[in-house]
Amino acid sequence: MTDDHEEPPADGNDAVSDDDDAVRDDAVHDDEVGWSDGPGRDIVVGLDGSVDSERALHWAVREAVLRGTGVRAVLAWASAGPAQDGSRPPPATSPEHPRWTAQWILNEAVDRVRADEPYARIVARTVFGPPVRMLLAEADGAEMLVVGARGATPSGRMPTGSVSLACLHGATVPVVIVHGGSAGWEGHRPIVAGVDGSASSQVALAWAVREARLRAARLRVVHVWTPPPALGDGAGAAGEEVFRDAARALLDDAVRVLRGPAGAGVEVEPVLVWGGVSRELISEAARAQMLVLGARGRGGFAELVLGSTSSQCVAHAGCPVAVVRGAAGGAALEGPKVSANREAGRPRAHTSVP
Known part of the structure; x- marks a missing residue:
């Protein structure tokens, strides 16, 4: 690349444009x-x-x-x-x-x-x-x-x-x-979006849907849940079942809109995972093109960006990590839009693998 450097003015000061x-x-x-x-x-x-x-x-x-x-x-x-x-x-x-x-x-x-x-x-x-x-x-x-x-x-x-x-x-x-060594363009790998039921994670999910569509990649929508501590009175199994059902309902709500026009053209895979939030998301990221998280959440994603979940994911994920900021009034999920044909010589999105 050629660049035209200006010589410093004779008085030794940088030239500064008067243009605003x-x-x-x-x-x-x-x-x-x-x-x-x-x-x-x-x-x-x-x-x-x-x-x-x-x-x-x-x-x-x-x-x-x-x-x-x-x-x-x-x-x-x-x-x-x-x-x-x-x-x-x-x-x-x-x-x-x-x-x-x-x-x-x-x-x-x-x-x-x-x-x-x-x-x-x-x-x-x-x-x-x-x-x-x-x-x-x-x-x-x-x-x-x-x-x-x-x-x-x-x-x-x-x-x-x-x-x-x-x-x-x-x-x-x-x-x-x-991250170093994370190409983030392996066509057979999915986009992973972490959801926790918060408005911010829904905004992040909308961003992830667009990313998956642009890359013709699968979208794994992941919710991580943790069972309650054992009570020792025989009620632990029943309590765990309640938590699992609630987690499943949260995940179903998150992906329901993707079954309509908003998710058209994207293969969506809801994934319910038991365990620690950071550990499981980092594990998912090891097999992904990208990990997408909301900037603020609740439960396992509480105080994301300032909290331990995002810090751990950003530091240790094996793929690029996107942190998307949003609020209750943020961007909603939208249907697909027709894009213009790519110019000759530009890379094409990879074909997703079922």
Whole structure:
């Protein structure tokens, strides 16, 4: 990929456009290169030079093809020199100025992905400011935000990087965490959606239905239930039966709408599982293209994103994990929509295996 760097002005200051679009939330956006189709619901990917973030870009490019949109690859950088007021970058002539390094890292990653994905439609941009704040601002109104599980900073040694977790906390759009080694495009594998009866899990289920339809993949709708503790008075078996029946009814309610137009074209498999929520969902994810969860739930999914269930799934699932935010008034399940024919040379969705 070729990129046209501007030489720093003679006075040593970065050129800053007077156009209002150049500044958002006191951030200076510099060096935009690549394809752009104007404003729209594109997929935003956070890059940082790590292997996982580059895998995330690969994943996002293929996802964008299915959704008929583009990808915005974003790398946030900040000065290592004296503290700034945050309104603009430090002088480009400063030895601490990492702007050119950031652009080089970004260009190298995008070039490698374009070599593997020649149909890629990518806008590559660097932004100045704290990575989490910049990524959340870029992703506002986007189709989704995609990040790698582990970053390039020392915290990247953790199971899931601090930037990824912070994005899960603050994003208003679906966030997909891509793990190293998790391709997420095995055609014979299903999409797995965890449901718990909450409004948020229903919104996530609607998102998973669309994903399964785009990929021509099976959709496994999974509800995990845990029996009550043994009482020791002979009532344990009867109590467990009541809990099992209630869990089955919850799962049936979740998938009932999918038997109509909302689930047309998607092979739906309801799955009732006994055990610990995190453990069973991670087990399901080991055989899936993607695990989809609601951002807030009840019961086993209580305080998802901030709670242990999501933290465990995001950290240990063997496939990309999508966390979808929603509420009672969120998106409802919809029937299929006819999409335009794919352009020649783009990948096709895999045929599902019964």
